[in-house]
Each structure stands twice: as structure tokens, then as C-alpha cells.
Amino acid sequence: MPRVSHILLLALGVCTAALWFVPAPGDLTAEAWHLFLIFALTIGSVIVGALPILVASILALAATVLTGTLAPEVAYSGFSEGFILLIVAAFLVAQGVVKSGLGRRISLLIIRRFGRSTLGLGYSMLVTDLLIAPAFPSNTARSGVLYPIVAALARDSGSRPDAETRGRVGRYLMMNSMAGLSISSALWFTAMAANPVGARVASGMGITIDFGGWLFASIVPCLTAAVVLPLALYRLIPPTVKKTPEAPAAAARALKEMGAMSRHEWITAAVFVGMVVLWALSSTLGLDKTAVAFAGLGVLMVAGVFSVQDMKGQGDALSTLIWFAVLYTLSAQLDEMGFMTFVGEAMAQPMEGLPWQLVYVLLTVAYVVIHYLFVSQTAQMLALFGVFLKVGIDAGVPGGLMAMQLLFATNYNSAITPQGSSANILFASSGYLKSSEMYRVGGLATAINTLIFLVVGTGWMMLTGASG
Amino acid sequence: MPRVSHILLLALGVCTAALWFVPAPGDLTAEAWHLFLIFALTIGSVIVGALPILVASILALAATVLTGTLAPEVAYSGFSEGFILLIVAAFLVAQGVVKSGLGRRISLLIIRRFGRSTLGLGYSMLVTDLLIAPAFPSNTARSGVLYPIVAALARDSGSRPDAETRGRVGRYLMMNSMAGLSISSALWFTAMAANPVGARVASGMGITIDFGGWLFASIVPCLTAAVVLPLALYRLIPPTVKKTPEAPAAAARALKEMGAMSRHEWITAAVFVGMVVLWALSSTLGLDKTAVAFAGLGVLMVAGVFSVQDMKGQGDALSTLIWFAVLYTLSAQLDEMGFMTFVGEAMAQPMEGLPWQLVYVLLTVAYVVIHYLFVSQTAQMLALFGVFLKVGIDAGVPGGLMAMQLLFATNYNSAITPQGSSANILFASSGYLKSSEMYRVGGLATAINTLIFLVVGTGWMMLTGASG
Numbered sequence: 001m002p003r004v005s006h007i008l009l010l011a012l013g014v015c016t017a018a019l020w021f022v023p024a025p026g027d028l029t030a031e032a033w034h035l036f037l038i039f040a041l042t043i044g045s046v047i048v049g050a051l052p053i054l055v056a057s058i059l060a061l062a063a064t065v066l067t068g069t070l071a072p073e074v075a076y077s078g079f080s081e082g083f084i085l086l087i088v089a090a091f092l093v094a095q096g097v098v099k100s101g102l103g104r105r106i107s108l109l110i111i112r113r114f115g116r117s118t119l120g121l122g123y124s125m126l127v128t129d130l131l132i133a134p135a136f137p138s139n140t141a142r143s144g145v146l147y148p149i150v151a152a153l154a155r156d157s158g159s160r161p162d163a164e165t166r167g168r169v170g171r172y173l174m175m176n177s178m179a180g181l182s183i184s185s186a187l188w189f190t191a192m193a194a195n196p197v198g199a200r201v202a203s204g205m206g207i208t209i210d211f212g213g214w215l216f217a218s219i220v221p222c223l224t225a226a227v228v229l230p231l232a233l234y235r236l237i238p239p240t241v242k243k244t245p246e247a248p249a250a251a252a253r254a255l256k257e258m259g260a261m262s263r264h265e266w267i268t269a270a271v272f273v274g275m276v277v278l279w280a281l282s283s284t285l286g287l288d289k290t291a292v293a294f295a296g297l298g299v300l301m302v303a304g305v306f307s308v309q310d311m312k313g314q315g316d317a318l319s320t321l322i323w324f325a326v327l328y329t330l331s332a333q334l335d336e337m338g339f340m341t342f343v344g345e346a347m348a349q350p351m352e353g354l355p356w357q358l359v360y361v362l363l364t365v366a367y368v369v370i371h372y373l374f375v376s377q378t379a380q381m382l383a384l385f386g387v388f389l390k391v392g393i394d395a396g397v398p399g400g401l402m403a404m405q406l407l408f409a410t411n412y413n414s415a416i417t418p419q420g421s422s423a424n425i426l427f428a429s430s431g432y433l434k435s436s437e438m439y440r441v442g443g444l445a446t447a448i449n450t451l452i453f454l455v456v457g458t459g460w461m462m463l464t465g466a467s468g
Numbered sequence: 469m470p471r472v473s474h475i476l477l478l479a480l481g482v483c484t485a486a487l488w489f490v491p492a493p494g495d496l497t498a499e500a501w502h503l504f505l506i507f508a509l510t511i512g513s514v515i516v517g518a519l520p521i522l523v524a525s526i527l528a529l530a531a532t533v534l535t536g537t538l539a540p541e542v543a544y545s546g547f548s549e550g551f552i553l554l555i556v557a558a559f560l561v562a563q564g565v566v567k568s569g570l571g572r573r574i575s576l577l578i579i580r581r582f583g584r585s586t587l588g589l590g591y592s593m594l595v596t597d598l599l600i601a602p603a604f605p606s607n608t609a610r611s612g613v614l615y616p617i618v619a620a621l622a623r624d625s626g627s628r629p630d631a632e633t634r635g636r637v638g639r640y641l642m643m644n645s646m647a648g649l650s651i652s653s654a655l656w657f658t659a660m661a662a663n664p665v666g667a668r669v670a671s672g673m674g675i676t677i678d679f680g681g682w683l684f685a686s687i688v689p690c691l692t693a694a695v696v697l698p699l700a701l702y703r704l705i706p707p708t709v710k711k712t713p714e715a716p717a718a719a720a721r722a723l724k725e726m727g728a729m730s731r732h733e734w735i736t737a738a739v740f741v742g743m744v745v746l747w748a749l750s751s752t753l754g755l756d757k758t759a760v761a762f763a764g765l766g767v768l769m770v771a772g773v774f775s776v777q778d779m780k781g782q783g784d785a786l787s788t789l790i791w792f793a794v795l796y797t798l799s800a801q802l803d804e805m806g807f808m809t810f811v812g813e814a815m816a817q818p819m820e821g822l823p824w825q826l827v828y829v830l831l832t833v834a835y836v837v838i839h840y841l842f843v844s845q846t847a848q849m850l851a852l853f854g855v856f857l858k859v860g861i862d863a864g865v866p867g868g869l870m871a872m873q874l875l876f877a878t879n880y881n882s883a884i885t886p887q888g889s890s891a892n893i894l895f896a897s898s899g900y901l902k903s904s905e906m907y908r909v910g911g912l913a914t915a916i917n918t919l920i921f922l923v924v925g926t927g928w929m930m931l932t933g934a935s936g
Binding site: 051052054055058059061062063065066072073075076077078079080081082085088287288290291292294295297298301302308310311312313314315316317318319321325 | 519520522523526527529530531533534540541543544545546547548549550553556755756758759760762763765766769770776778779780781782783784785786787789793
């Protein structure tokens with residue numbers, strides 16, 4: 001008997017096939033319309049659980065090229081995007097960090113200090129993220145710092161990416177850090193590349209946003225979210241191992257057994273610290289972050305910490321490259337073809353004439369929900385922030401308030417889909433999370449974020465005039 | 469104590485560092501000169517056996533970007549080249565063919581017929597290649613057809629890509645098919661994309677080359693090479709299992725045990741035949757070969773022949789993508805920056821005033837040897853065929869003879885390095901061959917090819933006037 005998901009997939013397929021021959025709405029080209037249908041079918045088939053994200057992406061790639069919707073060189077272009085290759089390199093470096101034993105040592109140190117409960121581990125990782133974030137304008141690079149530690153934490157808590165043990169600790173910790181990045185990126189002006197770019201767009205409409213002003217506006221909603229989110233995820237995707245009162249003592253014993261740091265650990269530590277420093281300074285020094293990651297990987301391989309033999313087992317890195325490159329390209333091309341602006345305008349249009357408070361809420365919610373279509377936070381900000389901000393201001397929303405809320409939303413909507421941010425990908429590909437779980441829990445986490453920022457954030461900004 | 473290869477690497481590194489500050493020769497830019505030094509150090513470190521090709525490529529990628537020799541987007545561009553992604557998709561499809569059992573069945577059928585000796589298997593694969601070649605203007609796609617069969621043949625002869633058993637049968641068969649493609653591509657006008665393009669270049673100098681004329685000129689040297697090469701490789705890289713008189717009977721028994729074709733085998737057969745037909749018709753139907761391969765892979769994954777789980781073990785496909793994309797880009801950029809033309813002219817210049825027979829031989833040998841620098845046969849043909857042909861004609865070499873010899877050389881030089889042709893890559897990444905082995909044996913195979921085409925080919929063409 002066919003599974004429900006397959007029936008849903010069939011229904012989606014039939015709808016897509018029927019809509020294929022409907023004329024494109026508005027001024028859209030047939031290519032833009034077809035690309036949207038392929039993209040929607042791809043995401044839809046993953047959401048209903050009918051196809052793994054990798055398989056759906058491979059079929060989407062073949063379909064876009066064979067139907068002539070995208071030229072081959074355009075369809076394949078995502079594979080050479082620097083920030084996507086950064087994810088691949090960071091993925092492999094993370095394996096080296098784990099394999100060298102350094103990941104284990106760091107995780108044991110964290111467990112010794114915070115390991116009484118899985119929730120404690122979750123909070124300790126989020127605090128780490130919040131503290132290092134201002135130095136990392138690339139949240140993708142930051143995910144490359146956090147991921148190996150979370151992976152080692154999960155492993156050393158007896159949770160592996162397999163059916164039996166992934167639920168113990170790892171699934172929760174991965175989701176927690178992935179969703180946590182949505183908060184750490186919203187907290188600091190310099191914690192995400194899109195933030196200063198958005199500020200520049202806003203300044204064109206007479207709204208001034210700087211490091212201090214941003215932090216003053218963000219700190220209350222962000223800290224609220226940082227308190228609430230790990231707890232909420234704790235209920236939504238509960239770790240089956242919750243209390244581990246004996247873990248700190250066991251970690252202390254294990255650390256004693258590990259003894260002094262090995263040669264491989266020292267090398268890995270030097271490489272990892274070097275990468276982190278260069279990533280943090282990359283804008284100042286004009287260094288390419290991806291090349292820094294490849295340099296680190298190359299040194300780990302020359303030193304034998306991570307070998308050509310170890311590469312054999314890293315097919316997941318290839319899977320990640322394939323599905324993310326494909327989805328990113330489809331989304332970027334949808335934007336390029338004017339589809340995103342079309343949808344954004346269609347959503348914003350009906351709001352004319354409504355009271356500004358309602359417009360403010362509707363625009364924010366629409367901006368968050370539309371992120372289902374985007375495979376890059378920066379791309380959405382560039383495509384829609386200006387349009388939405390203008391509609392809000394025209395409807396009477398205070399400009400500073402509207403701008404800050406939309407820029408925060410650019411960050412706090414990132415976990416709505418696994419591909420919603422390049423900073424998600426390492427966690428999404430960890431093996432601890434299923435696609436359908438990420439859609440469900442990520443969607444709920446985003447709803448919680450939206451609620452907090454709309455209620456607490458708006459209240460705080462209006463009370464203090466924090467949004468200028 | 470340091471290994472000899474490390475001392476050699478150190479020496480290479482010191483030379484590179486010293487030459488880095490020497491002004492670029494001729495009209496070359498500093499970037500072209502630096503790129504050449506990085507490329508030469510990369511290839512050199514692989515040839516002396518100091519670094520695996522993957523590690524050398526990763527370091528080269530980081531070095532070109534961090535030194536500012538190439539812009540990041542240029543340095544990463546190879547990752548989205550369609551023909552490189554075709555290799556990745558074909559690699560994964562091959563795993564599906566093997567996993568489904570279909571590869572085993574085909575290989576058992578071949579062993580039942582030709583399996584008395586390893587040499588017999590080698591010849592039977594080469595004959596297959598020669599016969600299907602005219603339908604495959606992409607020798608890369610053709611390698612995607614042959615590779616899964618050779619992989620299954622090796623496996624079913626008890627040879628796996630590990631230290632103990634790779635030498636039995638697999639190492640020889642992989643090298644034999646890789647070098648065999650250099651002959652099958654030279655045999656037919658339509659067996660390699662560069663052949664008709666080269667003919668068009670030649671027609672600009674008044675030399676007419678068509679399907680029939682090509683075959684008449686090629687058939688004698690190609691068949692000679694097809695007889696000699698498997699035997700020569702049999703001595704150069706001898707299989708440790710040579711005679712297997714009981715193999716045909718064992719294969720027959722195994723076939724009986726396998727019984728009827730399974731559902732997975734039927735699906736794989738349909739996908740594989742479909743891909744082969746679409747690849748062969750791709751120019752006629754205007755289909756992108758890479759998209760065809762991804763479509764095939766997608767169908768195999770939907771059908772469960774090849775699963776997301778199976779992808780985990782396919783890190784080698786990622787390694788292949790990385791090293792080939794990097795080396796291809798470095799070589800293509802060297803060409804783009806005028807380095808290749810510079811070297812070609814520097815090699816051709818001193819030949820002025822020599823007797824045409826000597827010029828003919830020197831030009832041919834130079835054209836073959838310079839392929840060490842190229843990571844694409846077509847790129848070399850486009851960069852140097854015109855220059856070399858003109859020098860030859862100016863020196864009095866009969867135009868048709870010079871043109872055919874250089875166009876043959878474009879094909880028969882392909883095995884000189886593992887990356888010398890995109891059609892090599894599946895075999896080079898099979899795990900049966902070490903980089904240093906491929907350089908040594910591939911170099912010798914290319915020398916044998918060169919000798920055959922210079923002596924037998926030239927004799928035949930001059931005797932019959934086959935070159936027009």
C-alpha cells in the first residue's frame with residue numbers, strides 16, 4: 001500500500017503538471033513561472049516527507065535544465081559559490097577536529113562544567129554563540145566554529161547520527177544551535193553580513209542604524225528569545241536523555257584518562273584557532289573566508305590529522321554541496337527573474353489603507369513566511385527589505401521601527417527551512433535531524449521568534465524609542 | 469628520518485619560493501607566472517609522491533586565492549563546470565549499477581566469454597570501447613559507460629581497491645581502459661569533442677578533414693596501438709592474477725545462482741540504457757549530458773537502487789570533484805592568461821630552419837609533452853593546435869600530415885597524467901591506481917602511443933596519401 005507521503009507527492013506532481021500550462025501570472029516570464037513550480041514541487045515533496053532533500057534537489061536540477069527553464073551553466077553555478085564551498089570545507093575541518101580528539105576534549109570540558117543536564121548543554125552552546133558573534137560577520141563561518149563542538153558534545157553524550165541514539169542528546173543540541181544562530185545573528189550589527197548592508201539600504205530612506213543603536217534595540221528581544229528558545233525546543237524536540245547528574249564526574253575522569261594533548265590535537269588546535277582568527281579578521285585583511293578554510297583543511301591533511309582515506313566516508317559533504325547548491329541556485333534565479341519582487345508586491349499591495357499597527361504586523365509576518373522561498377537570508381533582504389520598508393512607511397509605520405523589525409526578521413526567520421540560511425547547513429547535514437523534523441520544529445521556532453520580536457521587541461523599541 | 473619524497477618536495481618548494489620573486493619571463497604578467505609556479509609545484513609534489521593529488525589541489529586552491537593570484541570566483545569556477553559535474557554524476561550512477569547487481573551480471577557474462585585470462589578481459593573492454601566510440605562525441609560520457617563494467621569486472625575477479633587485492637586484476641583493467649580511451653578517441657572523427665573542432669581549425673588553413681578521411685588515416689595506427697597497448701600495460705603494471713582457466717565456468721555457475729534479473733536490476737538497466745541513448749543523441753536532441761546523468765541518478769535514488777544512505781560512503785566522488793575542479797581551473801586560467809601560447813611559441817621558435825621531417829617529429833613530441841600542463845584535451849587543442857600547425861606548414865611539413873598527427877596526438881596523449889583528460893577521472897578515482905603509478909605508466913603508455921603514431925601512422929599516411 002502506498003504511503004500517505006507518496007499520495008501527497010502524486011497530488012503535488014499533478015498540480016504542478018496542470019499549472020505548468022497555465023499562463024504565467026502578472027508580467028512574469030514562462031521561465032520564471034516554471035522555475036517557481038519546480039522549486040515549489042521540490043520543497044513540497046520534502047515537506048510532505050516523500051523525498052529526501054538530496055533526491056528532490058537532484059531531480060529539480062535535471063528538470064530545470066532538461067525543460068530549458070535554466071541554461072545549464074546557470075543551473076550549475078551554485079556549485080562554485082564561495083560561501084557554499086566554505087560550508088563543504090568547514091564540514092571537513094569539523095571531521096578533523098572530532099577525529100583528532102580535540103573536539104572530544106573541548107566537549108568533555110563543557111560537560112564537566114555544564115553537563116548535569118542536556119538543557120544546560122544547550123544553553124552553554126547558545127551563550128558561546130552569543131558571545132563570539134560580534135566578531136563573525138559571517139554566520140556561516142560561525143557555524144563552522146560551533147558545529148564541531150556540538151558534534152563532539154553529542155557523540156560524547158552517547159548520541160550518534162543513527163536511528164537508535166540520535167534522539168538522546170544530539171538531535172536537540174543540533175536543532176538548538178541551528179535555531180540559536182537566528183538569535184545571535186540578530187543580536188549584533190556585525191554578526192551577519194546582511195545587517196550592515198540592510199542598514200545602508202535603510203539610510204537611503206533617512207533611517208540611521210549603527211552598532212550601538214542596533215544593540216540597544218536588539219538586546220531585550222534577543223535575550224528573551226535566548227532564554228525561551230532552548231526551553232521551547234526542549235519541549236518540541238525533547239532529548240530522550242535529560243538529566244545526567246553523573247556526567248560531569250564521568251567527563252572529569254575521561255579527561256584525566258585522555259592525559260595531555262596529543263600532537264594531532266595541538267596541530268588541530270593551532271589550525272582551528274588560526275582559522276577562527278583569520279575568519280574574524282577576514283574583512284579587515286581582505287582574506288577570502290573559503291580559501292582560509294581550504295588552507296586549514298590542507299594543513300590538517302598534510303599533518304595526517306585528516307587523511308585521504310578519511311575523505312572516503314565524507315559522502316555527506318557531497319550530498320550537502322549538491323542539495324544546497326541546487327536549492328540556492330533555484331531561489332537566486334527566481335529572484336533574478338523578478339519572481340520574488342512580484343510576490344512581495346502582491347503581498348504588500350492589499351495592505352494599503354489599513355491602520356499602521358496592522359500593516360506593521362502583517363508586513364512582518366509576510367516577510368517571515370516568504371522566507372520559505374529563499375535559500376539565503378541576504379538574498380531576501382536585498383530583494384524585499386526595501387519594498388516592504390517603503391510599504392510600511394507609506395502606511396504610517398514609524399520608519400525606524402519598521403526597519404529594525406524587518407532587519408531582525410531577516411535573522412530570526414533563518415530556521416524556517418533547513419536551507420533558510422547557509423549557517424544551518426552543517427547542522428542540517430549532521431545526520432541527527434530529519435528534513436521533516438527541521439521543517440516542523442524550525443517553523444515553530446520561527447513562529448516563537450516572530451512572536452517575541454513582535455511583542456517584546458516592539459514594546460521595548462516603542463517604550464525606549466530604541467529604533468530612533 | 470624524512471622520506472625521499474619529502475626532501476624532493478622541500479626542494480621543489482624552495483625553488484618555487486625563489487622563482488616567485490624572479491620577474492615573469494616574456495610578456496607574461498606576474499599573476500600568470502605565479503599561477504604557473506603554483507601549478508608546477510602542485511603537479512610536481514604529486515609526481516614525486518610527496519602529496520596525494522587531493523591534498524596538493526586543496527593547498528593549491530588556497531594558495532592561488534590567498535596570494536591574490538586568482539580572484540576567488542575565478543578560482544572556484546571549476547566546481548560548476550558541467551563536464552566536471554558529469555563525472556560526479558556518472559561516478560554515483562556507476563555505484564548504483566554495481567550495487568543493483570547489474571554490474572555483476574554484465575561482468576559475469578564478459579568473464580564467461582573472455583575470462584580465461586586477465587589479458588583477455590583487458591582486450592574485451594578495449595574492443596567494446598572501440599565499437600561504441602563513434603556514437604559518443606563525449607569521451608567523458610563514454611568513460612561513464614565503461615567504468616561501472618570495469619569496476620564490476622575487477623570486483624568479481626576478487627580484486628578490490630585495497631592494498632592487498634587491487635594488484636590482482638583491477639589495477640591493470642583500470643589502467644587499460646583509461647589508456648584505451650586515448651585510442652578509441654583517436655579512431656573516430658566523432659569519438660571526441662575536440663576532433664571536429666580541430667577539423668574546423670584546420671579547414672581555416674585549407675585542410676579538409678571529414679569522417680571517412682579521418683577513419684582511413686587513423687585505422688592503421690589505432691589498431692596497431694589497440695593490439696600493442698594492452699600487452700605493454702600487461703608488462704608495465706602486471707596483474708598478479710594472470711591465468712584464470714576456471715573463471716568462465718565459475719562465472720557460469722554464479723550467473724545460474726543469480727537467477728533472473730531482479731527489480732532493481734531491471735530499473736538500473738532501463739536507466740543505464742536510457743542514459744546511454746540520450747548521451748549518444750545529446751547533440752542531435754540538444755540535451756545537456758550532465759542533466760541527463762543527474763536525471764538518471766535521481767531515478768535510481770527514487771527507486772531505492774541507490775540511497776541517501778549509500779551516498780555517505782561516496783566521499784571519493786567529492787575528492788574527485790575537488791581535485792579535478794581545481795586542477796582544471798588552474799590549467800584553464802594559465803591558458804587564459806596567455807601562458808600556454810607563450811610556452812608553445814617558445815618551443816616552436818627554435819625549430820625554424822630545420823629540415824621539415826625533423827620539425828614534424830619535434831613538434832609532435834613537444835605537443836605531447838606539453839600536455840603535462842593541460843587538464844583538458846580540448847583546451848590544449850584550442851590553445852596550441854593552430855600555432856603548432858602553422859609552424860609545421862611554414863617549415864615545409866605537408867599540411868594534412870601535420871594536422872592529422874597533431875589531432876591524433878590530442879587524443880593519444882590523454883593518459884600522460886591522471887588529470888590529462890576528463891575521461892580518465894573515473895578510472896583515476898577508482899582507488900585501484902596510485903597517482904605515482906598513473907604518472908609512470910601513463911607516461912610510458914603515451915610514449916608508446918607517440919612512437920606508434922609517428923612510425924606506423926606517418927608511414928601509413930604517407931604511403932597511402934591518407935592525410936590528403
